[in-house]
Amino acid sequence: MSILVDKNTRLLVQGITGGEGSFHAQRCQEYGAKVVAGVTPGKAGSQVAGIPVFNTVEKAVRETGANASIIFVPAAFAADAIMEAADAGIPLVVCITEGIPTLDMVTVTGYLNLRGARLIGPNCPGVISPGKSKAGIMAGEIHMPGAVGVVSRSGTLTYETVAQLTALGLGQSTCVGIGGDPIVGSSFADMLQLFQKDRATRAVVLIGEIGGSKEQEAAEFIKTMTKPVIAFVAGATAPPGRRMGHAGAIISGSSGTAKEKMAALKAAGALIAPSPAQIGETVKQVLGKDSRR
Amino acid sequence: MSILVDKNTRLLVQGITGGEGSFHAQRCQEYGAKVVAGVTPGKAGSQVAGIPVFNTVEKAVRETGANASIIFVPAAFAADAIMEAADAGIPLVVCITEGIPTLDMVTVTGYLNLRGARLIGPNCPGVISPGKSKAGIMAGEIHMPGAVGVVSRSGTLTYETVAQLTALGLGQSTCVGIGGDPIVGSSFADMLQLFQKDRATRAVVLIGEIGGSKEQEAAEFIKTMTKPVIAFVAGATAPPGRRMGHAGAIISGSSGTAKEKMAALKAAGALIAPSPAQIGETVKQVLGKDSRR
Amino acid sequence: MKIHEYQAKQILSQAGIRVPKGNVAATAAEAGRIAAELGGRCVIKAQVHAGGRGKAGGIRAATSAADAEGLAARMLGSRLVTAQTSAEGAPVSRVLVEETVEVARELYLGMTVDGSAMAPVMMASTAGGMEIEEVAHTQPEKILKMAINSVSGFQPFHGRQLAFGLGLEPPLMAQATSLMANLYRLFVTQDLSLAEINPLVVTKDGRLLPLDCKLNIDDNALFRRPELAALRDPQQEDALELQALSLGVRNYIKLDGSIGCMVNGAGLAMAVLDQITSAGGRPANFLDIGTANNTERVVNAFKVFKADTRVKAVLVNIFGGMARVDVIAQGIVEAHQQMDITFPIVIRLAGTNVDAGKKILEASGLRFITASDMKDAAEKAVKAAKR
């Protein structure tokens, strides 16, 4: 098993005729994802690598049965694209786009809540269930099927983590980047809940960042989990009040620091990796000790 | 039993220091309702007939445990008052106010949906569970405790119906006016569902009006009901395209006519009273024949 | 509240929606000048609050400024009788003089508030120019409907879905979504209750233009839209209804019978009309006297009955609740003191303070026909009106 995406995922690519959309649609396809449709308004009838293109998501869903969407449209139009996917009844929307205005995301999350759709991102690398499917921009080849779930606010730091895991022979059930913006569709806690229920996942790696309080909320959920959680929070040495690339990564007040976040995670029972280079090792220690299957 | 209000209802009156608010707060109290608080911004600390007045609903709820609110504030401020009640966690809000702009009600119903609060009205006479409690402006003395549920879009036509029922010795479990506006918080179907579940209710009277399609939606639900429904739809002789006092009572297109509504209700198994003066008699015939308890 | 087509188009234009070139004229000379500015060839449209103008001769093509002036001269000051007006028709005091547009396609675009969806709904159809309710009845699949909840508001995807559904490809698609976004914003910010652009035409030179437009404003919201309230044209309203309104009798609607009705509550008032009809009579009006407890409004209602020469009898049916029966009774007595009332009055009273009310009527020494219930009242009123 796995979470979010698997062999049954029928992927739609919004913005498929753009450079990134077209490139990654093909990479997902090559990895084994069923990419069933693309959407670019006004480009209906054309194809990208054999994938049919539609004018609207509604039509694409009606004709192809797409049940997940990955979005590559530019920031100014991304909120509309996410809502279009939810309106068309797509239950899982992955938004890669970076730089979406925060207040657009207030509207989007309110609307998705109403429609009952799940959003991963924006400003995220997406989702991969190694060996099954990929709705994301991560390099598929660094992954390996297995029992470790990975959830992160950061893209490349996830790759780093996955590379460490794979090098140590620790495969992954699913890796999710939830995104680095102040408002994202899914929280750490949402993903931990799915991993806790997923039979294929034996341990979860959580990679946090400075800013906000999502790691503290995750800590509250970790208290209720039976599976081990290994955590790292980036930005311990970042100066306060600055936006560190990720719009969410601003330390404001006392609750946003890496120190406090790590303390909360530790108090909730998570194991803290001593440095970003030691995340893989820490997982190995835990799984070695962990007698539960 | 009964629906919506009973002996456990702790009623808050919003706009209690106004003429109507103060008058009806006392009438509800006299009828036996537990009127625990009133709200008028800026009048905290004062009293109306022994009922303490607060500045905000939040404070009133915190201090008195109010679990229902009846609203008498003017139309321009009523939407805000309804949302304030829902925001403070009140699960049942009854809005008497007439003349609220339709688009305000779009906002209000969206917000109440989010908060999980139930709204009765606006532009309605409210709710009475005879012998138990009253959150409305109906004259209590025409009612009589019993087994007939009444739900109506109209105020005085409800009184007319209740008077007929009482004169025939047919008491009422609960009488609800859902309001005559195009957008109201609760539909016929919502109320029918509660009456169907209510053990004290043996039959339900539904009084519809021209305009909209709420009666047709009710008909859909009636198909699933085991209790008899007696219906009347006012406005069979009203001219199309005119607003008959109730903003909702405009016949537009073909689906809003009394004829179509009565046909839909009849097809769903409801008994149609031949005239507004014969609603009581029709109920009596049904309950006489009805062998179910 | 209804407004004229020319007013509606001005509002569209202010909302950023392109409308046909043209202007409104109150005199034939003015119409001629506008026609000249448009190059002579133009369309003259009678401004009345009713549809069906085309078939009734209220929309005419002019070939020159002189022609336009002549057509306007014939329309202005006349009354236009259409399928939607009374037999007397509606007075034409203004005409809209507009450019002639070469039409390639006729579409429909409308907005209203859907009580079931509890949201504004945008409707679009390729069956433009037709009566949309007729289309809804016979070809419902031809109407695209989209409820727009207030969480998202109108988003470009709503527009694309409707536009592609209408078969509008880029660049018309972009024109359409922009027009729809502007119409939505207008609707929700200006408290409209109905907006209809029918037909919305695609011109042969590739423009998307509202050829006709109807905007209604939510009466309940007029208090906060003074600039829209000011657009009311009393000339387009019924004389009796206007008189009632000016007397503070707000919920009065003229019908075509002979029995004047005074009832409290809209639902009960409609039921009384039904009861009169089923008793074989015809009501002269709908009148919800409401709950304001003062005798003056009752007196004023009787002034309206008296002004209505068709009224042969009056039926008063009051079920006191918020409204107090004694106040109504007192009003009826005062009406008799203030004017000479010759028609018979059937009265049925019940509810709050009914006994006090009955006593007031008895003490007055006036003659009324009393009734025990609404059926009884209706039957007696029908009988009284036939005498």
Added chain:
Amino acid sequence: MKIHEYQAKQILSQAGIRVPKGNVAATAAEAGRIAAELGGRCVIKAQVHAGGRGKAGGIRAATSAADAEGLAARMLGSRLVTAQTSAEGAPVSRVLVEETVEVARELYLGMTVDGSAMAPVMMASTAGGMEIEEVAHTQPEKILKMAINSVSGFQPFHGRQLAFGLGLEPPLMAQATSLMANLYRLFVTQDLSLAEINPLVVTKDGRLLPLDCKLNIDDNALFRRPELAALRDPQQEDALELQALSLGVRNYIKLDGSIGCMVNGAGLAMAVLDQITSAGGRPANFLDIGTANNTERVVNAFKVFKADTRVKAVLVNIFGGMARVDVIAQGIVEAHQQMDITFPIVIRLAGTNVDAGKKILEASGLRFITASDMKDAAEKAVKAAKR
């Protein structure tokens, strides 16, 4: 994006919020004239993008126009060093000259977007004039918070609840709810990321006035707020960061160490800073090179490293995904061709096209210190910087 206090107050004023009387001056003479218009007695406030101005002498009371002119003359052209600026301080090129206000109470009012509530949040406190984060830490009960979801938007009841919570009774309550409604509308329509009125004062003559105000604009929304984007004051920004920005290196933040960093991805970049620190070194900057696959941005990043005289070594850590390692490697080689690079460069490469990237570096014949993973890279960079 940050803006100045005087700009923020102009924006508040346009949004219908009353602000203290006054004006901004770029010269001492101008300041004197404004002071004279205000009656002589006034306050002179240095305009810099940093808090803590009061304690640092950036806010001074003037007793006359001449006094005001003198104070302004001393401030203008100087650099103000506060607890929130660097040691060099921020340049003062404008002063705000404002009426002196008699303060009865100091309150706090702020808005930001709460990532957990996924909504704008309005915060109010009776602890006005204090650092709100300090209050949040020590007396959290003193901060009233209200998340305002986009379904309802800001409603009067939100305002009443906050105003009564602050102890504001009518008529100040009405002033407060109106101010809050305007602030909310401003926040959501202008894409603000932070709005702080601190202190919001109740004056002795019963006015509610924003005495200081900070507005930040969401960088992601600047594309649709050109009028706000135009308010940027580059003088208030760090010279190296400005240079980076002008070279298209957007995610560059100057830090206080000696190791220049070039990383792809913000999270990985932060982790690299952490790794350098734990290896005993100090990073000179944060730099997320992003995913744009062109060599020019890499070359430009090296231009910034070269311009930064503190840089003793550079650490390049790239985990290719969207970004391709070969392009980055090519960029590093081109940087050496275009400029004389003397500092040692530690390079760790992984991910997409890593082999091609390594070949490019080898083929260049240039000397680099290669590292196997980020820990190794950090340790080697720290060692290199110490030499």
